[in-house]
Amino acid sequence: MHMTFRWFGPDDPIPLANIRQIPGVTGIVSALYDVAIGDEWPKSKLERLGEMIDRHGMRFSVVESIAVHEDIKLGRPTRDRLLDQYCASVHAMGELGIPVLCYNFMPIFDWTRTDLAEVQPDGSTALSYDDRALSRIDLSHGTGDLPGWSAAYDATTLQALLAAYKEIDAERLWENLAYFLERVVPEAERAGVRMAIHPDDPPWSIFGLPRIITSGAAFERLIDLVDSPSNGVTFCTGSLGADPNNDLPTIARTIGGRGRLHFAHCRNVAITGERRFHEAPHPSRFGDVPMRDVLAALVDVGFTGPMRPDHGRMIWGEHGRAGYGLHDRALGAMYLQGLWEGLERA
Numbered sequence: 001m002h003m004t005f006r007w008f009g010p011d012d013p014i015p016l017a018n019i020r021q022i023p024g025v026t027g028i029v030s031a032l033y034d035v036a037i038g039d040e041w042p043k044s045k046l047e048r049l050g051e052m053i054d055r056h057g058m059r060f061s062v063v064e065s066i067a068v069h070e071d072i073k074l075g076r077p078t079r080d081r082l083l084d085q086y087c088a089s090v091h092a093m094g095e096l097g098i099p100v101l102c103y104n105f106m107p108i109f110d111w112t113r114t115d116l117a118e119v120q121p122d123g124s125t126a127l128s129y130d131d132r133a134l135s136r137i138d139l140s141h142g143t144g145d146l147p148g149w150s151a152a153y154d155a156t157t158l159q160a161l162l163a164a165y166k167e168i169d170a171e172r173l174w175e176n177l178a179y180f181l182e183r184v185v186p187e188a189e190r191a192g193v194r195m196a197i198h199p200d201d202p203p204w205s206i207f208g209l210p211r212i213i214t215s216g217a218a219f220e221r222l223i224d225l226v227d228s229p230s231n232g233v234t235f236c237t238g239s240l241g242a243d244p245n246n247d248l249p250t251i252a253r254t255i256g257g258r259g260r261l262h263f264a265h266c267r268n269v270a271i272t273g274e275r276r277f278h279e280a281p282h283p284s285r286f287g288d289v290p291m292r293d294v295l296a297a298l299v300d301v302g303f304t305g306p307m308r309p310d311h312g313r314m315i316w317g318e319h320g321r322a323g324y325g326l327h328d329r330a331l332g333a334m335y336l337q338g339l340w341e342g343l344e345r346a
């Protein structure tokens with residue numbers, strides 16, 4: 001395992017100079033944020049980002065993410081041109097020596113919460129989700145009422161997309177994912193890039209849209225679609241852990257044992273009801289993710305890939321990007337490394 005940290009590029013309020021001071025963090029997880037979804041990533045821009053990271057004594061470990069255009073997820077005829085552009089971006093990564101690509105295949109929305117700053121008993125704030133609150137959100141005038149997505153879609157665009165997805169059930173989405181993987185994975189393998197799909201967050205259908213990467217069984221189905229070491233997963237404990245049916249240590253052992261666990265996102269969630277949770281401090285006892293047993297499984301399967309502390313709370317008066325402040329994620333990085341050291345020596 002090597003510890004990494006997500007950084008949102010030069011516009012991130014957290015400078016690389018601060019990240020490098022978190023003991024043990026050797027890698028950065030980042031992306032290009034100014035390229036339109038579907039367009040080819042210019043290699044020169046990616047190279048400049050990598051040079052900034054190098055100058056701060058760290059390496060560019062993971063691209064998270066190259067977004068998958070909705071036309072690919074919908075299986076529209078335009079997908080072939082978009083897939084060519086996707087493959088070109090993957091090749092640019094490979095040429096620059098960036099070994100892992102985290103991506104997701106969630107229709108329209110990726111991570112979704114109903115409160116970005118739920119006040120916790122200790123005065124910190126955390127992201128939270130409640131299915132009942134989600135059901136009260138009106139999308140007829142766009143995403144204005146959806147926390148974190150307010151500026152994402154106007155009414156016309158969103159309604160057209162939602163209508164298009166009426167034709168796509170879970171099996172059709174699997175077919176479109178297979179089509180994507182059959183074209184991209186061989187190119188990734190040639191480029192020396194390991195693809196790592198991120199599970200759906202939360203791991204169930206929202207707004208009537210299909211969501212398919214929700215469990216260990218889904219991970220195994222995905223891996224079986226294209227048999228290549230470049231076709232793997234991002235093991236996100238917080239996303240999968242929001243569903244109490246997911247046995248996280250078993251999933252880590254199964255997928256890790258097959259050599260397809262390419263990236264680990266570690267965060268804790270406290271389940272507070274049916275399809276209701278809030279994010280919690282990283283250590284096991286603060287939530288429903290058995291972090292000690294998850295890391296023990298990763299140690300047992302010999303996991304050597306990048307890990308990052310996933311979302312943190314806002315603490316010590318910090319203001320910033322929801323889930324991505326400096327302090328609580330830095331605490332998470334330290335806890336995870338301490339746990340790892342103890343398990344590895346045991």
Ligand SMILES: [Mn+2]
Nearest residue numbers: 236239265310
């Ligand atoms: Mn994650």
